[in-house]
Amino acid sequence: xxxxxxxxxxxxxxxxxxxxxxxxxxxxxxxxxxxxxxxxxxxxxxxxxxxxxxxxxxxxxxxxxxxxxxxxxxxxxxxxxxxxxxxxxxxxxxxxxxxxxxxxxxxxxxxxxxxxxxxxxxx
Numbered sequence: 117x118x119x120x121x122x123x124x125x126x127x128x129x130x131x132x133x134x135x136x137x138x139x140x141x142x143x144x145x146x147x148x149x150x151x152x153x154x155x156x157x158x159x160x161x162x163x164x165x166x167x168x169x170x171x172x173x174x175x176x177x178x179x180x181x182x183x184x185x186x187x188x189x190x191x192x193x194x195x196x197x198x199x200x201x202x203x204x205x206x207x208x209x210x211x212x213x214x215x216x217x218x219x220x221x222x223x224x225x226x227x228x229x230x231x232x233x234x235x236x237x238x239x
Contacts, residue, residue, distance in 0.1 A: 117179075117181075117182045117185050117186065118177075119174055119177035122170060122173060122174035122177060122185050123171065123174040123175070125170060125185075125189055126167050126168075126170035126171040126173075126174050127167075127171070129163055129164075129166065129167035129170065129189075129192055130164065130167035130168070130171065132163065133160050133163040133164035133167055134164075136156075136159070136160050136163070136200065137157075137160045137164070140153060140156045140157060140160060144156060144204075144207070147207050148203065148207050149207075152203045152206060152207055155199055155202070155203050156199065156200065156203045156204075158199060159195070159196040159197070159199035159200050159203075160196070162192070162195055162196055162226065163192050163196040166188045166191065166192050166226060166229070167192070169188060169229075169233075170185060170188050170189065173185055173188075173233075178236075180236040181232075181233070181236060183229075183232040183236075184229045184230075184232040184233045184236065185229075186229075187225045187226070187228045187229030187232055188225075188226065188229040190222075190225050191222050191223070191224075191225030191226035191228070191229055192222070192226070193222065194218050194219070194221050194222025194225060195219055195222025195223050195225070195226055196222070197222075198215040198216075198218040198219045198222060199219060201215045202215045202216065202219070
């Protein structure tokens with residue numbers, strides 16, 4: 117992982133979080149139940165939170181953060197994007213249940229990323 121790649125990944129996740137957030141607030145609001153919209157918003161929030169930490173780690177780049185960066189990146193993909201898939205597929209009547217078990221794996225990767233930041237500071 118390089119500093120440039122980290123900043124690119126952070127920027128892509130950040131811009132997508134803004135786009136998905138606007139999409140949810142303006143377009144999906146009419147199609148989703150309040151529970152579905154809340155789930156979608158959770159995916160967006162976690163994506164943005166972790167895009168911001170990726171940006172911070174990118175600006176403070178050090179190879180000791182490589183594991184954290186990978187965990188956050190794959191965690192966003194698995195956690196947030198599986199939520200988007202679950203919500204959208206449910207809203208359109210074809211719920212992709214296969215995505216259900218992927219969400220907690222993504223959450224574990226996000227937690228592992230934070231743990232990795234901690235470990236990098238105490239070793």
